Amino acid sequence: MKMGRFAICFILLSLFCISLVLGDIGTATSYNSPYTPTKCGGNRSDQFPSGNLFVAVSEGLWDNGAACGRRYRLRCLSGNNRPCKEGTIDVRVVDYCTKRPCPSTIALSTDAFAQISNAHNAKINIEYVQI
Numbered sequence: 001m002k003m004g005r006f007a008i009c010f011i012l013l014s015l016f017c018i019s020l021v022l023g024d025i026g027t028a029t030s031y032n033s034p035y036t037p038t039k040c041g042g043n044r045s046d047q048f049p050s051g052n053l054f055v056a057v058s059e060g061l062w063d064n065g066a067a068c069g070r071r072y073r074l075r076c077l078s079g080n081n082r083p084c085k086e087g088t089i090d091v092r093v094v095d096y097c098t099k100r101p102c103p104s105t106i107a108l109s110t111d112a113f114a115q116i117s118n119a120h121n122a123k124i125n126i127e128y129v130q131i
């Protein structure tokens with residue numbers, strides 16, 4: 001009986017762990033305002049989700065603009081000086097990375113970056129999955 005519960009716990013824990021590594025691995029930086037105009041919504045102010053959890057994506061994810069409005073769940077994995085906060089955030093793509101080449105896979109608004117990392121102006125490793 002005890003063993004059975006233990007096994008179930010183990011299975012659930014395994015599933016939980018698997019679900020955490022389903023995403024892709026990439027890097028993230030933050031970028032500053034002004035955030036408009038964006039390649040997705042121009043100067044519209046209603047393009048930005050509440051909490052300003054939005055991102056600009058690099059070439060590989062931009063998908064010729066099809067990326068606009070896509071949502072990603074992401075979390076900090078690692079970086080210099082233990083930059084990671086626990087947990088995930090859900091972000092919306094509003095722009096094509098404004099720098100060429102983009103310094104990271106995904107550039108986060110400063111608000112979004114602050115939710116997953118204690119660091120400032122850092123490049124961190126992230127895991128991300130489209131939702």
Ligand SMILES: *[C@@H]1O[C@H](CO)[C@@H](O)[C@H](O)[C@H]1NC(C)=O
Nearest residue numbers: 036037038039041042043044
């Ligand atoms: C956004 O606003 C700026 C300043 O008003 C203007 O110069 C620019 O053309 C506008 N861009 C778009 C895409 O609407």
